Amino acid sequence: MKIYIPHDTSSLSLGADEVLAAITAKYPDIEIIRNGSRGLYWLESLIEVETDKGRVGYGPVSIDDIPSLFEAGFPEGGSMHPLYLGKVEELEAFKRQNRLTFANCGVSDALSTEDYKFEALEKALKLSPQDIVNAVKDSGLRGRGGAAFPTGIKWQTVLDTKSEKKYIVCNADEGDSGTFADRMIMEGDPYCLIEGMMIAARAVEASQGYIYLRSEYPNTAKILQQAIDNAYEAGHLGKGFDLEIRMGAGSYICGEETALLESLEGKRGMIRYRPPLPAIEGLFGKPTALNNVITLASIPFILAQGAKAYQNHGAGKSKGTLTIQLCGNVKYPGLYEMDFGVSLKELLYGIGGGTATGRPIKTVQCGGPLGAYLHESQFDTPMTYEDFAKAGAMLGHGGVVVFDDSVDMAQQARYAMEFCSIESCGKCTPCRIGSTRGVEVIDKIISNVERDQNLELLEDLCEVMTDGSLCAMGGLTPAPVLSALKYFPEDFGLLPKKKAA
């Protein structure tokens, strides 16, 4: 008898460790496996048991369910309990996914070097650096951190830049609110990231890697450090490539790649002027391949199964899968890895089941705090980089935050400006001062002080921020603000408010 209890932060946040304690108190000899989450977060804590009859799940399990679960014969796979789910892979929300990058996540012991086979690395070791770069180019993989830059082209630049020292830096700052894919895979399948970084290192001829991890993720840090220690012990790391975790310190802007590099060098997280590109002069002035966690974690699949296998997924120029993180006010929140091209509507209603509160969906924000709010009339938009750009929105890191009709969009617009004013690095004026003014101006609009003039002022301000900021922090903050204003003018007092439902 085996029992799987996730050590994913969200599962722990709902009492998975307490559930574990209760189970081992009654069954001291049971084999416990700490896996990652399956990503079906409304079912967390999702506990699975494996008997001769197969592997079945129960969820959402809380400590209060333990007595009744025991009564229903839970560790033996008893099906007479309302929380019994059957096989997790056969749940509708799971079957509709294409798990390429997250294939292993939540399946087995996240930290076992025996369960994880470094098969992609083995293949990569037989290839030349240029062949690896070519495979990544052919796969069509684009950066999953937000900017969607083709990964193979970035690696080519690093490979072509001669230097006695080169770095791989993994951006695990995951600052975008509404996103947790990086965290989930680092906790659920850390060797996948490590393997991806090792392949990247071989491709660009780097000898040192850093994972810049946000400090809000202490549980992730613990698991990832253990994985790195194990990978050294098993002889995977330390043979020409070393890997170290560095912790951030609660700064959103440090997710921007040049600010991140400054931070890694022990400085304030200030944006750098470009050029030079980090690929040419990055960390400590050396060529650096800097990629998001999910970008790097997608590499093992591409090397193991071939560029073609990856490219076959997706739509148009958006190749492969998008790890959608559906959250906020939604009935079935979770991580859904799907081919690019699924429509927002399908995601929100078909998979997400509408709102958690049962009220109508008013809007969704995609792509983090710098992403636009979308109106219901845009819900047919297919989830590809191109279609979202056409709709004036962005996919970013794949976060989709759902709001019901009780949300006040003027407040959301105000929050976007406020967030920018708190997190701006301060290097450029449009971002630093513009955002502070933005809050004041929106406050005036809300309280109907010279509304028309202030609206004009707000639009001017947004234009200056968009055109004049050094990076996307100030440059994209207007996106949520202007989309809120465009699609929900009544919340700014511009049209008579619709009667409350």
Added chain:
Amino acid sequence: MTNWNAEAAQKIVQGKANLPGALLPVLHALQAEFGYINPDFVPEIAKALNLSRADVHGVLSFYHDFRDKPPSERVIKICRAEACQAMGASKLEDHIKRSDVTLEPVYCLGNCACGPAVMIDDKTYGRVTPEKLEELLS
């Protein structure tokens, strides 16, 4: 957490001084030990890492994480970001206007699918209701 102790602090600094880009790891290690970074100690850090005092001070003040005084017994962070807003996180904040806890803002804990999210010391909690928060704090 232990009380500030210059000798112990010096040892911590020396242990990490040789890392490339050592300042953040040094500050994190000090704060993990003492709960804050004593501003009087800035010159020592600067000397050990061959930086100016202004460099060290600049970094200390730039990052939200670093404290210059000891926190209260408990540090509570309530997520203020969008996914938790959508699940009513703002109601939680009104609940802990109490003096015996240090309330710090945080923008996303990566627990967005199980919001509202709260972090108490180093542990994250999900689907937190006002009642559950009371329970956690009692």
